[in-house]
Amino acid sequence: MNDKLYGIMAEFDSPAAVLRAAKAVRDAGYRRWDVFSPFPVHGMDKVMGLGNSLVGWVSLLLGAGAFMSVVGLIWYANAFDYPLIVGGKPMFSEPMTFVPSYIMLIMGGAVGSLVGMLAFNQLPRLNHPLLSKPRFELASRDKFVLVIGVKDDKFCLTKTRQLLEKIGGNAVTVVEDED
């Protein structure tokens, strides 16, 4: 297909309409498509077959890493490199390490969530082909936009357009890829 294309977008007026359209697009066998709505549409994740996000694993990894590294740092500083008696406590004890490690666990988890979210969303980026369409902005107001990407194996300029029109899409528009 044409490399200069991003996909075809269509507008819908209500959550129920876009949900029905999404079902039709799924049933037609499309795989690389997305829906944009002003608010979450119940049941859309199931129709789109969206699984659980992988961001949690990045959070877990960074959180656990931060926790362990602070425990290690405290052990290294207090019990190994320069043993120092403070308040008659043991050189190394779990309760002693817990508070700073826990705080760094939260920090690591938060950074992991942010970085993971950005990475999986392929952000930050300067522009997106869909932003060239003024009507796409309505997806954050009162319209529901469904986009079928050109990278989909079943993508066909005429047939995909026909499908979107048949399932009730308004203002069906071809989106160019400027990159």
Added chain:
Amino acid sequence: MSHSHHHHSATPRLDLSGWGFLPSFLMTAGGLLSVLGLLVSWKHGVLFEFGCSWLLAFMFFYSLAIGALFLVMIHHLSGAAWSLGPRRFCEHIASLLGWPLVLMFIPVGLFGHQIYQWMNLDPATNNLVAAKAPVFTIPGFWITSGIFFALLWFLSSRLSSLSIEQDQTGAPSCTRKMNFHSGWGIVALSLLLTFSSVLWMKAVQYQFFSCIYGVYFFSDCAWIALATVYVVSVILYRQGALSRVLHEHCFQNIALLLFGFTLFSAYTEFAQYFVVWNANMPEETFWYLIREHGNWWTLGLVLIFGHFFVPFFVLLPLKIKTNFKVIVPVCILVAFMHALDLAFNIFPAHRSEGYHLRWIWLPVGVFMFMGGFLANVFLMRFHSHAAYPQRDPRLLEAMGMNPNSINDLAPNTLANSQP
């Protein structure tokens, strides 16, 4: 059956499929064990075994009722719709704080001399007891406990009766009044549960100080209540009593809160330990030193893993929270761990060398008796009212019909939902 005359209020009687005898059986068998325990512990001169077992079971069901009352209040204050389904049976559990738990409390007071060492001490020679006068006197104990119960009785019965009144009238004023009582009630509840846990449970070792004790008790109240709500919701959902108002996301939310309180209770328990550990003052450390001896040490480890690590990691994945086969066993673990945690607080005062496992039948018997009795009261109330609020303003939303998107639904969908 309910005698309400408007459209879908009748609660079908729960199909307990052969388990209906259980509460009465538990009550009878547990009652016999309790009486036997009373006699045997009296004969051996260890009446505190009976007193502490009774206190343990009482604190368990008291914390459950407190947690349920908290959930009802938070439902009103947050204006949530999803929690409408479990609300009615939470109201019934919370209103156990009336005469049923008052009855169950009386033996705690009667055996006070066996449970609470401070009752046998002369304030004239003990500064720690004298400093806590006039509460730490026999009349002070009864009067303070009476005030706790009077307020809790009022709060729980108001929230329950207004909710039931709305089933009949549908009056919006009921919702406003419930919001009002939840508003001042949640402040009162936080104080009441703090004071009561200090007076009834922490005072088993009157010498101990811990500012976070009330928060720690609160987090466990919410924890056990959420586990109970999950299990009861599953049963009522399966039975069809709540299938119209419970959806997947309700179970998701309850399990999410259960997960949150798993973390929070570990946080509060650790905070108490950490402050005592760090300050290293003998008047506080003695509390934990006792619990490092005998099988209390083992119990401490059981709690670290069973009360925190196991439920924490099991509840962590997103999708697991709606899997009944996994979460219901976790809820049973939660109940078990909560009981052990309370025992960890109550028993070591009298058994610093470790718990004598040959007495284990006694707390089990008291648990059976109290659980059976309270379950009977609960079932009686559950059967005499609708299973969920019938005319609450948030009912439509709780049923999954967002009023804002109703126009989007195909006309026949709406028509089908009308009785």
